[in-house]
Amino acid sequence: SQELEQSPQSLIVQEGKNLTINCTSSKTLYGLYWYKQKYGEGLIFLMMLQKGGEEKSHEKITAKLDEKKQQSSLHITASQPSHAGIYLCGADPSNTGKLIFGQGTTLQVKP
Amino acid sequence: NAGVTQTPKFQVLKTGQSMTLQCAQDMNHEYMSWYRQDPGMGLRLIHYSVGAGITDQGEVPNGYNVSRSTTEDFPLRLLSAAPSQTSVYFCASSFLTSGPGGELFFGEGSRLTVL
Numbered sequence: 183s184q185e186l187e188q189s190p191q192s193l194i195v196q197e198g199k200n201l202t203i204n205c206t207s208s209k210t211l212y213g214l215y216w217y218k219q220k221y222g223e224g225l226i227f228l229m230m231l232q233k234g235g236e237e238k239s240h241e242k243i244t245a246k247l248d249e250k251k252q253q254s255s256l257h258i259t260a261s262q263p264s265h266a267g268i269y270l271c272g273a274d275p276s277n278t279g280k281l282i283f284g285q286g287t288t289l290q291v292k293p
Numbered sequence: 294n295a296g297v298t299q300t301p302k303f304q305v306l307k308t309g310q311s312m313t314l315q316c317a318q319d320m321n322h323e324y325m326s327w328y329r330q331d332p333g334m335g336l337r338l339i340h341y342s343v344g345a346g347i348t349d350q351g352e353v354p355n356g357y358n359v360s361r362s363t364t365e366d367f368p369l370r371l372l373s374a375a376p377s378q379t380s381v382y383f384c385a386s387s388f389l390t391s392g393p394g395g396e397l398f399f400g401e402g403s404r405l406t407v408l
Contacts, residue, residue, distance in 0.1 A: 191333070215397060225383070225399045270335055272397065279343045279389065281326060281397065282352060285335035 185209070185275050188284035195261050196292050203256040203287045205271030211251045215272040219286075225270070228256075258289075266291045295319050299384050299400035306374045306407045314369040314403050316384030322398070323389040325367040326351070327359065329380040330402075336383065342367055343389055374407045381405075 187206045195201050205214065216228040229238045231247035231254060238245055242259045258265055272283040300315045318325065326341035328351075338351030342361040356378060358370040367386075371378060384400040 188335075217397075217399075224401045227396045227398075230396065272336070279324060279341060280338065280349070280351060281324075281341070281385075282338050283328070283336040285333065 185282055186271060186273055186284040188269075188271055188287050190287060191285065192288040192290075194290045194292065197262060198260055201258050201261055201289070203269050203271075203289075205254045205256070205273075205284050207252050207273060207275050209252070209275040211247065211254070211273045211275060212277045213273065214247055214254045215281075216245050216254070216256055217270045217272065217283075219268040219270065221267065228269075261289075261291045263291045263293055265289060297384055297386055297398050297400040299382075299403050301403060302401065303404050304406070306371075306405065308375060308407060310374050311370070311372050312374065313371075314382055314384075314405070316367045316369065316400060317365050318367075318384075318386040318398070319365065320386065320398065321364060322386035323364070325361065325384065325386045326397075327357070327367070327369045328383045328385065329353065329378075330383060331380050339369065339382075371405075374405075376407045379405060379407045 189204045213232045215230050217225045219225050234249045234251040236247050244257045247254045268286045270283050270286045274281050297318045323344045327339040328336040337353045339357050340359040342348045345364050348359050382403045385397045387397045
């Protein structure tokens with residue numbers, strides 16, 4: 183099983199709708215990354231969270247690391263077609279430098 | 294500033310051939326890693342390094358070798374390519390502190406096809 187589980191695996195939303203993607207670990211997270219990838223392209227850094235309860239925003243995307251530091255959520259407000267792509271969470275659950283990623287969430291936004 | 298540079302961008306191999314994917318970074322990052330990306334599988338860690346002379350296995354190391362003789366370079370070697378190694382490969386680097394040390398910078402990816 184994956185050390186980092188993302189849900190849902192895929193998501194189709196109507197433009198303008200809000201959505202949330204979750205990333206869950208069975209171990210305490212010592213930091214968590216969110217990346218976005220457009221189809222067939224490289225990875226774009228969105229944000230990094232390090233402290234329990236920390237919340238960061240970038241344009242219409244907000245990410246939070248929960249108090250127990252075992253789950254992070256990524257929330258998109260008023261989705262746009264430009265938000266479409268694959269969202270990946272990454273972390274080092276063992277705190278050894280072994281940075282792993284979840285299986286990704288594919289987002290489609292219908293105009 | 295070049296960032297993380299991967300070569301080649303595309304490669305086709307026959308089963309059993311060997312090759313090396315090159316990765317270089319010019320940001321003086323201690324941490325470097327290789328991932329492969331397959332549909333529905335996200336990014337899977339192959340090998341990683343926390344500094345020159347130090348390497349360790351990731352989630353899917355079989356069939357791949359790495360070395361880290363300098364801070365800048367982290368080549369990934371396929372000794373005998375197999376069709377299961379058809380994938381897109383990404384190299385990444387970052388500064389290293391306790392836990393993730395900041396943004397993980399990715400190369401543009403290398404698309405490998407093994408026939």
